[in-house]
Amino acid sequence: MKKILNNPEDYVDEMLAGLTAAHPEYYKLHGEGGKVVLRAEPGQNGKVGIVTGGGSGHLPVFTGYVGKGLLDACAIGDVFSSPSAEQMADAIRAADSGAGVLRLYGNYGGDVMNFDMAGDLVEFDDITCSTVLLADDVASAPPQEAEKRRGVAGMVYAFKIAGAAAEEGRDLDGVTAVAQKAADACRSIGAALSPCTVPQAGKPTFEIADEDMEMGMGIHGEPGVWRGKLQTADQIAGEMMDRLLADMPVAAGDRVSVMVNSLGATPPEELYILYRVVKARLEEAGATIVKPLVGRYATSMEMTGVSFTLCKLDDELETLLNAPCDCAFWSVR
Amino acid sequence: MNITRDTLLAAIDRITAAMERDFEMLNAADGALGDGDLGVTMARGMRAITQMKEELPEDIGMALLQCAQAFTKTSGSSYGTLMATGLMSAAKTLRGAQVIEPASIPELIAGARDKMQARGKAELGGKTVLDSLDYIVRATADGDDKARAAAQAVDKALDDFRDKPATVGRARIFGDKSIGLDDPGMLAMQSIIKAATGS
Numbered sequence: 001m002k003k004i005l006n007n008p009e010d011y012v013d014e015m016l017a018g019l020t021a022a023h024p025e026y027y028k029l030h031g032e033g034g035k036v037v038l039r040a041e042p043g044q045n046g047k048v049g050i051v052t053g054g055g056s057g058h059l060p061v062f063t064g065y066v067g068k069g070l071l072d073a074c075a076i077g078d079v080f081s082s083p084s085a086e087q088m089a090d091a092i093r094a095a096d097s098g099a100g101v102l103r104l105y106g107n108y109g110g111d112v113m114n115f116d117m118a119g120d121l122v123e124f125d126d127i128t129c130s131t132v133l134l135a136d137d138v139a140s141a142p143p144q145e146a147e148k149r150r151g152v153a154g155m156v157y158a159f160k161i162a163g164a165a166a167e168e169g170r171d172l173d174g175v176t177a178v179a180q181k182a183a184d185a186c187r188s189i190g191a192a193l194s195p196c197t198v199p200q201a202g203k204p205t206f207e208i209a210d211e212d213m214e215m216g217m218g219i220h221g222e223p224g225v226w227r228g229k230l231q232t233a234d235q236i237a238g239e240m241m242d243r244l245l246a247d248m249p250v251a252a253g254d255r256v257s258v259m260v261n262s263l264g265a266t267p268p269e270e271l272y273i274l275y276r277v278v279k280a281r282l283e284e285a286g287a288t289i290v291k292p293l294v295g296r297y298a299t300s301m302e303m304t305g306v307s308f309t310l311c312k313l314d315d316e317l318e319t320l321l322n323a324p325c326d327c328a329f330w331s332v333r
Numbered sequence: 334m335n336i337t338r339d340t341l342l343a344a345i346d347r348i349t350a351a352m353e354r355d356f357e358m359l360n361a362a363d364g365a366l367g368d369g370d371l372g373v374t375m376a377r378g379m380r381a382i383t384q385m386k387e388e389l390p391e392d393i394g395m396a397l398l399q400c401a402q403a404f405t406k407t408s409g410s411s412y413g414t415l416m417a418t419g420l421m422s423a424a425k426t427l428r429g430a431q432v433i434e435p436a437s438i439p440e441l442i443a444g445a446r447d448k449m450q451a452r453g454k455a456e457l458g459g460k461t462v463l464d465s466l467d468y469i470v471r472a473t474a475d476g477d478d479k480a481r482a483a484a485q486a487v488d489k490a491l492d493d494f495r496d497k498p499a500t501v502g503r504a505r506i507f508g509d510k511s512i513g514l515d516d517p518g519m520l521a522m523q524s525i526i527k528a529a530t531g532s
Contacts (some may be wrong), residue, residue, distance in 0.1 A: 032406075084405055085414060117405060117421075117452070121405065121421070123425075124428075
C-alpha cells in the first residue's frame with residue numbers, strides 16, 4: 001500500500017480537520033468526536049433539514065455536499081463503515097429548525113439500521129423525520145428487486161434536487177416526495193479496473209489482475225456482474241449504456257442529465273473519452289442531455305474505474321437541478 | 334414487586350458484572366459464527382451505563398432511554414443497535430412513569446421483540462435473540478414469579494434451538510455448521526436475564 005498517511009487510525013479525523021480548515025466558509029464540525037459536518041451558514045429558520053451519512057472514503061460524497069441548496073448536515077463514519085446512530089441523531093438535531101428533517105442516503109444495511117435508530121432517538125426531542133433511500137445501482141439487483149439495490153452516485157442528484165426544494169421553502173412532505181422522485185429517476189452502473197485500500201486494513205479490498213476489469217462493481221469492492229479482460233473505452237461505455245438503457249429506456253423527446261464519475265484514480269481525460277459514447281447513445285435515442293457532469297463526484301478511495309448515472313428529468317426535477325447551490329466541490333449559479 | 338430506579342441500578346450492577354465475567358465466552362461464541370466482538374459490544378455498553386448510572390432520572394422511561402443511548406454511543410455493531418432498539422421500545426412506553434409493574438412485563442418485552450424484529454429484518458424461529466425474547470413473553474404471560482419464569486425461558490430457548498440451523502444473520506452463512514452451536518445473541522440474553530433477575 002502506498003498512501004500519504006500519518007497514523008491510519010487518525011485518517012478520518014485528520015481529513016475532516018483539513019477539509020474544514022480549507023473551506024471554513026462552507027463547513028464546520030459538530031458533535032461529540034467531531035464526526036458531524038454542518039453548513040457554516042445554517043439555512044433559514046423553518047427550512048426542512050436534509051441530512052445524509054455513511055462511511056468515509058467517498059469524497060465529495062457525502063460530506064462535500066453540505067452547503068446552500070444542498071445538505072444541512074452529514075454524519076460521517078470510519079472509512080467504508082457506518083456512523084453510529086448517536087452521530088446520526090446529532091446530525092438530525094443540528095439540521096432541524098422546526099420543519100422536520102429528511103434522511104437522504106444510500107441503501108446499505110448498517111446505515112439503514114442506524115438511521116432508523118437515530119430517528120427513534122430524536123422522536124424524544126419531538127423532531128419529525130422522513131426517509132428516502134438511494135438504490136440506483138442497476139448491477140446490484142434485478143428490476144423486480146429494485147428496492148434491494150445499493151445506492152451510489154445517484155445520491156448527488158437526489159441531494160441537489162431535494163436541497164433546492166427545501167431552499168424554496170417546501171414542507172417536509174413536499175421535499176420528501178421530490179427527493180423520492182429524483183431517487184426513482186436515477187440509474188447507475190460502475191466498472192472497476194483496480195481495487196482500493198482502506199487505510200486501517202492496509203491491503204486492497206479485492207484483487208483484480210492487471211489485464212482484467214469488473215463490470216458492475218460497487219463502491220466498496222462489492223462484486224459486479226462479470227469479470228473479464230479489459231476492454232476498450234468505447235466497448236466499456238457501450239456496455240454500461242446498454243445496461244442502463246435496458247433498465248430505464250429513454251425515448252425521443254426525453255430530457256436526461258448524465259454523470260460520468262471517476263471512482264477515484266481515473267483521470268478526467270478518460271472520462272471525456274467515455275462521455276463521447278454516452279452522448280452519442282442518448283442522442284441516438286432522441287434524448288436531450290441537460291447539465292452533463294463529468295468529473296469526480298462519488299469516489300471509492302483510489303479505485304480506478306468509472307460510474308455512469310442517468311437522471312431522467314421532468315419539468316420539476318429540471319428546474320430544481322438548475323437552481324443555485326454552493327459547496328466546495330460543486331456550485332450552480 | 335414493582336421495578337423502580339433503585340432496582341434498576343442494582344440490576345445494572347449485576348448485568349455489568351455478568352458481562353465482564355462472560356466477556357471471553359461471548360467473544361468466542363460469536364467468533365465461531367461471526368466477527369467475534371459480542372463480548373466487547375456488551376461489556377462496552379454496560380460500562381458506559383455504569384459510568385452514568387448515578388445521573389439516571391427517576392422517570393424510568395427516560396432512564397431506559399439513556400441506557401439505550403449508551404449502546405448507540407459505544408457501538409455501531411448490530412447487536413448493540415438491537416439492544417438499544419429494545420430498550421427504546423420500553424422507554425417510549427414507560428415515558429413519564431416511575432415504576433415498571435410486573436403485569437406490564439410481557440407486553441414490554443413483546444414490544445421490544447417486535448421493534449428489534451423490524452429493525453434487524455429477522456424472523457422468529459431463526460435462532461436469534463428474538464426467539465429468546467419470544468420465549469420470555471410467553472413464559473411471563475401468566476403467573477406471579479415473572480423473574481423465575483424469564484430465567485427459565487432463556488434456558489429453554491437455548492435448549493430448543495441448539496440443534497437447529499441458523500436461518501438469519503451472519504450465522505446463516507454457516508448453515509448446518511451452526512447445528513449444535515448456541516446462538517451468541519441468545520447466550521448474551523441468557524446472561525442478561527439471569528443477572529437482571531438475580532437467578
